[in-house]
Amino acid sequence: MPRTGVFICHCGTNIAGTVDIEKAVEASRNFPGVVHADDYRYLCSEMGQDLIKKAIEDNKLERVVVGTCSPRMHEGTFRKAAAEAGLNPYLLEVANIREHCSWVHKDIEEGTPKAIALLRAAVAKAVLNESLDAPELEVEKRALVIGGGIAGIQAAIDIAEAGYEVDVVEREPSIGGRMAQLEKTFPTLDCSACILTPKMVEAAQHPNINLITYSEVEEVKGFVGQFDVKIRQKARSVDPVKCTGCGVCYEKCPAKASSEFEMGLSKRKAIYVPFPQAVPNVPVIDRDACLYFRKGRCQICEKECPPQAIVYDQKDEFIERRYGTIIVATGFDQMSPSQYGEYGYGQHPDILTGLEFERLFNASGPTGGKVVRLSDGKPPKKVVFVQCVGSRDKARGMNYCSKICCMYTAKQAVLLKEKVPDAKSYVFYIDVRTAGKGYEEFQRRAAEEYDVAYLRGQVGKIFPEGDHLVVHGVDSLSGKIIEIKADMVVLAAASIARADAPDLGRIVGINSDSYHFFNEAHPKLKPVETHTAGIFIAGACQAPKDIPDTVAQASAAAVKAVGLLSKDFLKGEACTAEVNQAECSGCMYCEAVCPYSAINPVEIEERYHGGTLKRTVAEVNPALCQGCGSCTVICRSGSVNLKGFSNEQILAEVDAICLQR
Amino acid sequence: MATSNKSRLVDEMKMQSGQDPNNCYQCAKCSAACPVTAAMDLLPHQVIRYLQLGLEEDLAKSKTPWICASCFTCAARCPRDLDLARMMEGIRLVMLRRREGNKFGPADLTPEQLEKLPQQALVSGFRKYNK
Numbered sequence: 001m002p003r004t005g006v007f008i009c010h011c012g013t014n015i016a017g018t019v020d021i022e023k024a025v026e027a028s029r030n031f032p033g034v035v036h037a038d039d040y041r042y043l044c045s046e047m048g049q050d051l052i053k054k055a056i057e058d059n060k061l062e063r064v065v066v067g068t069c070s071p072r073m074h075e076g077t078f079r080k081a082a083a084e085a086g087l088n089p090y091l092l093e094v095a096n097i098r099e100h101c102s103w104v105h106k107d108i109e110e111g112t113p114k115a116i117a118l119l120r121a122a123v124a125k126a127v128l129n130e131s132l133d134a135p136e137l138e139v140e141k142r143a144l145v146i147g148g149g150i151a152g153i154q155a156a157i158d159i160a161e162a163g164y165e166v167d168v169v170e171r172e173p174s175i176g177g178r179m180a181q182l183e184k185t186f187p188t189l190d191c192s193a194c195i196l197t198p199k200m201v202e203a204a205q206h207p208n209i210n211l212i213t214y215s216e217v218e219e220v221k222g223f224v225g226q227f228d229v230k231i232r233q234k235a236r237s238v239d240p241v242k243c244t245g246c247g248v249c250y251e252k253c254p255a256k257a258s259s260e261f262e263m264g265l266s267k268r269k270a271i272y273v274p275f276p277q278a279v280p281n282v283p284v285i286d287r288d289a290c291l292y293f294r295k296g297r298c299q300i301c302e303k304e305c306p307p308q309a310i311v312y313d314q315k316d317e318f319i320e321r322r323y324g325t326i327i328v329a330t331g332f333d334q335m336s337p338s339q340y341g342e343y344g345y346g347q348h349p350d351i352l353t354g355l356e357f358e359r360l361f362n363a364s365g366p367t368g369g370k371v372v373r374l375s376d377g378k379p380p381k382k383v384v385f386v387q388c389v390g391s392r393d394k395a396r397g398m399n400y401c402s403k404i405c406c407m408y409t410a411k412q413a414v415l416l417k418e419k420v421p422d423a424k425s426y427v428f429y430i431d432v433r434t435a436g437k438g439y440e441e442f443q444r445r446a447a448e449e450y451d452v453a454y455l456r457g458q459v460g461k462i463f464p465e466g467d468h469l470v471v472h473g474v475d476s477l478s479g480k481i482i483e484i485k486a487d488m489v490v491l492a493a494a495s496i497a498r499a500d501a502p503d504l505g506r507i508v509g510i511n512s513d514s515y516h517f518f519n520e521a522h523p524k525l526k527p528v529e530t531h532t533a534g535i536f537i538a539g540a541c542q543a544p545k546d547i548p549d550t551v552a553q554a555s556a557a558a559v560k561a562v563g564l565l566s567k568d569f570l571k572g573e574a575c576t577a578e579v580n581q582a583e584c585s586g587c588m589y590c591e592a593v594c595p596y597s598a599i600n601p602v603e604i605e606e607r608y609h610g611g612t613l614k615r616t617v618a619e620v621n622p623a624l625c626q627g628c629g630s631c632t633v634i635c636r637s638g639s640v641n642l643k644g645f646s647n648e649q650i651l652a653e654v655d656a657i658c659l660q661r
Numbered sequence: 662m663a664t665s666n667k668s669r670l671v672d673e674m675k676m677q678s679g680q681d682p683n684n685c686y687q688c689a690k691c692s693a694a695c696p697v698t699a700a701m702d703l704l705p706h707q708v709i710r711y712l713q714l715g716l717e718e719d720l721a722k723s724k725t726p727w728i729c730a731s732c733f734t735c736a737a738r739c740p741r742d743l744d745l746a747r748m749m750e751g752i753r754l755v756m757l758r759r760r761e762g763n764k765f766g767p768a769d770l771t772p773e774q775l776e777k778l779p780q781q782a783l784v785s786g787f788r789k790y791n792k
Contacts, residue, residue, distance in 0.1 A: 342694065342738060388688070393740035430688040457706075460693030460738065476689035476706055481698050
């Protein structure tokens with residue numbers, strides 16, 4: 001029987017309040033194998049750890065059980081202390097007598113025997129513990145950033161500046177993302193392009209950054225330090241090396257399609273760059289719109305292209321590379337308000353969403369920067385903004401607040417006043433939420449200096465009447481029904497997760513919340529980590545957020561990625577599964593349930609009646625195994641065991657609890 | 662939003678309608694959508710606010726619950742998934758029961774009447790006139 005020591009923590013009164021520590025120590029002394037038992041006020045303190053270390057040395061302890069908080073809190077702390085005293089860290093066992101006991105009991109009479117039972121179980125398990133070693137895993141010194149918006153660009157620049165290679169995969173023909181679509185940014189009214197394009201150029205020119213545009217991630221295999229990624233580079237139909245970006249092709253192209261960048265408010269050519277400052281400035285042929293691809297003739301771009309860069313028979317190509325870490329920064333979409341029949345979106349050209357309205361201000365936008373009604377080209381004199389369209393709506397939309405609408409509405413109302421000085425803005429709001437540096441001041445300026453009328457209430461219906469749109473709403477503060485004959489209506493549509501976010505989540509191996517926003521590992525303390533080691537998230541793919549928050553999160557994710565890349569080796573999981581191949585029948589059910597593809601069939605030779613017999617059995621790759629235990633559960637012959645959590649150990653714990661007297 | 666006054670009317674209305682006025686965040690979309698606000702002394706969202714505050718006597722004086730036509734536009738538009746039309750009906754039922762008292766119950770009717778009268782009319786009658 002190994003010499004075992006038991007240490008019980010008071011955790012102030014957290015444990016001592018509902019567990020009689022003295023009794024627990026006394027009881028522990030009588031457990032089989034226990035040669036030493038002690039208690040301390042705060043075991044996790046330096047003094048507490050020293051107490052354990054000293055006892056290990058003085059009493060020649062071979063196993064240690066600590067009765068403390070959850071192993072999620074301090075298992076690492078105590079294992080490190082044990083290792084410093086020369087004990088293999090996996091010979092230390094934690095009995096969770098706080099979360100599993102003292103916190104859930106009120107009565108010391110009930111808490112104490114339960115704590116003793118948990119300690120007895122931990123001792124029974126510890127006796128069967130074995131020394132384990134965590135494998136060392138190599139780290140590929142290259143990062144992948146998925147998404148080339150401001151979050152992806154910022155993260156890539158930060159990682160590149162730290163001296164590591166980064167690949168940025170962007171689905172669209174150009175990086176820039178949503179921020180490229182904006183005219184101005186709140187609350188400073190900086191020109192969005194003026195602050196974004198230098199970053200886009202920096203990313204393009206940085207020797208450590210490799211932009212892979214018009215591409216999508218198709219497959220991610222492997223694990224932290226060694227993600228094997230397959231990227232589909234869609235056929236551009238243009239040779240990026242030959243192309244000089246002169247633009248003759250899209251000037252001459254006769255075919256048109258709706259412009260995604262302009263939110264469908266204007267047309268682009270079949271061969272196009274999404275916007276003038278595109279990076280890379282290499283056009284793409286939209287094969288669904290191109291006359292040559294649809295009908296087999298035209299080829300004007302090919303004839304006109306001075307450097308002969310058009311390649312019609314280009315095929316999708318696949319890039320397969322290994323990365324040490326991945327940052328997901330895929331951004332957000334705007335909800336289409338067409339399901340809100342009362343707002344008439346889609347029924348009238350002068351009812352727009354916030355992002356559509358934003359494009360009207362832009363010099364390269366659908367109206368050349370003139371804020372006019374799309375119906376008749378006249379500047380609008382009365383504009384009604386409706387807030388919370390699809391946000392804060394658990395019945396028909398999203399239950400959350402989209403966070404940015406209050407501010408961009410104030411911004412657009414201010415910009416409108418500057419473009420059309422005699423225009424009057426009305427904002428129907430439920431609450432004005434302006435938490436952020438300089439935000440409240442900006443919104444008040446809109447109301448006070450730019451004469452924006454804030455009406456506290458909602459809009460019941462919008463319908464056209466002659467030249468106008470009649471907006472029927474209410475101001476709940478005065479209790480008056482309000483009717484406004486507006487020239488234009490702007491709906492602050494909810495920010496939502498990308499429609500294919502769950503698909504990407506499945507490919508990359510991270511999960512998302514009920515709205516399909518990617519989940520952070522901890523809402524407060526791990527805001528950019530995910531539950532999958534080595535994969536980080538940044539920007540509006542995690543939750544709706546403004547540019548400053550997005551950039552901050554991107555830099556945070558970059559630091560996490562760099563921290564990982566700076567290591568030559570990572571410690572892997574020590575508690576991995578192992579197969580007793582003598583008992584394994586080779587049914588391979590374990591292979592089917594393994595989420596990490598860590599189990600493979602192998603052929604072994606066995607002696608059998610004097611001859612040899614070849615048969616297939618399962619084998620675990622310990623580098624891939626994450627110790628989830630699925631295989632041990634499915635195994636019919638019980639021949640798979642999880643190191644550190646073997647069937648024998650678990651049963652010993654059960655026996656210790658059930659067979660106590 | 663906590664109710665400041667304990668109100669029997671609110672409790673009974675909740676039981677009748679299955680709707681909790683505390684789920685309302687007062688966006689007033691119901692009032693913006695309601696087609697008969699012109700005839701109301703309290704706007705629909707104000708009725709909910711009065712329920713939240715437990716202003717029973719003021720509600721008893723209001724014409725609004727009686728003007729509500731149960732067109733359910735408010736319920737269709739409500740972002741909080743509340744059915745204000747049902748709440749209005751709840752208020753009306755509570756008021757009726759209070760005013761009209763215990764007029765008749767199943768025991769007051771002959772077996773013949775019980776058999777002949779339409780079930781719906783009976784149930785509706787009991788709901789209004791039987792405590």
